[in-house]
Amino acid sequence: MSVALVTGSAGLIGSESVRHFAKLGLTVVGIDNDMRGYFFGADGSTAWQVEQLKSELGGSYEHHSIDIRDRDAVAALFIRYGRDIAVVIHTAAQPSHDWAAKEPFTDFDVNAVGTLNLLENTRLHAPEAPFIFTSTNKVYGDTPNRLPLVEQETRYELDPAHTYYEGIREDMSIDHSLHSIFGVSKVAADVLVQEYGRYFDLKTAAFRGGTLTGPAHSAAELHGFLAYLMRCNMERRVYTIYGYKGKMVRDAIHSNDVVTAFEAFFRAPRVGEVYNLGGGRQSNCSHLEAFTLAEEISGIEMRHVYDETARTGDHQWYVSDMGRFREHYPDWKQQYDVPAILREMYEANAERWTPQA
Numbered sequence: 001m002s003v004a005l006v007t008g009s010a011g012l013i014g015s016e017s018v019r020h021f022a023k024l025g026l027t028v029v030g031i032d033n034d035m036r037g038y039f040f041g042a043d044g045s046t047a048w049q050v051e052q053l054k055s056e057l058g059g060s061y062e063h064h065s066i067d068i069r070d071r072d073a074v075a076a077l078f079i080r081y082g083r084d085i086a087v088v089i090h091t092a093a094q095p096s097h098d099w100a101a102k103e104p105f106t107d108f109d110v111n112a113v114g115t116l117n118l119l120e121n122t123r124l125h126a127p128e129a130p131f132i133f134t135s136t137n138k139v140y141g142d143t144p145n146r147l148p149l150v151e152q153e154t155r156y157e158l159d160p161a162h163t164y165y166e167g168i169r170e171d172m173s174i175d176h177s178l179h180s181i182f183g184v185s186k187v188a189a190d191v192l193v194q195e196y197g198r199y200f201d202l203k204t205a206a207f208r209g210g211t212l213t214g215p216a217h218s219a220a221e222l223h224g225f226l227a228y229l230m231r232c233n234m235e236r237r238v239y240t241i242y243g244y245k246g247k248m249v250r251d252a253i254h255s256n257d258v259v260t261a262f263e264a265f266f267r268a269p270r271v272g273e274v275y276n277l278g279g280g281r282q283s284n285c286s287h288l289e290a291f292t293l294a295e296e297i298s299g300i301e302m303r304h305v306y307d308e309t310a311r312t313g314d315h316q317w318y319v320s321d322m323g324r325f326r327e328h329y330p331d332w333k334q335q336y337d338v339p340a341i342l343r344e345m346y347e348a349n350a351e352r353w354t355p356q357a
Contacts, residue, residue: 035110167281210320234298248317251318
């Protein structure tokens, strides 16, 4: 039996990974205790996704409501499956830099200590399994905000002659910047993943994600930019823009494109790698541009207010350069752009995201 162990298995990337690797013929063991509901309330809960996975996949999916901070429970699961574990996909996290400031211990214990628990058990019980980690572009802190951005009508942009015009590469420094508490805990996890590769020769990769998104996102204000924006539009909620005139730019990558990148690494793993992961120049938008797209797709006017205070450590412009990953995995192809992502969100959630009474 070949097992894919997926943490955060009911989340956006986790659930996409569960379905994808089950289709590849692996038995998927999922770990998810719905901490997202604790972080973000009813909007963020992933309990609905657990039931969908069980219903769709039957015996191909085994769910465990384990907290990744629980070292003994994590160890027991690894001991149970041992070298049958063919890949570890670690997507569980506290994902909001706003929320992290409320409970720094919880944030660090989930993001950093939880990652250490998984790495060490992989080393002890499944050392041949590739370890895939969803890191974040927040490891670069606010360094991207020092780029010489030019204000345009609907977005901030870089001069085409700038070295990072095609996107930010992995050579950007992660030092001497404001990360937010969340960013710091993810830096710790990111570096641990690298070190377990380099020091212990495990096949590890830290994927530094931009806006990872898709129709399965349990969209909440503090996490899930495009999904929450589309949800607000469809439910006629008021969306709050925080700073930068709504012209801040994000690149967005669909969850399916993310997991096909994971599959590429799984099939030809490397040691201690770091990859930026995002929509790049093919798939990016500002908040204002996303409003226009959402209105065109739904036919509903976007309701919004503006708060001139930007979120601490928030990026004014972030586009990923995936050149390093594409060099290592030239057969990987990106399928989605922002309009396609938003339209799929609209179609997939037409029944769930309805106007509030």
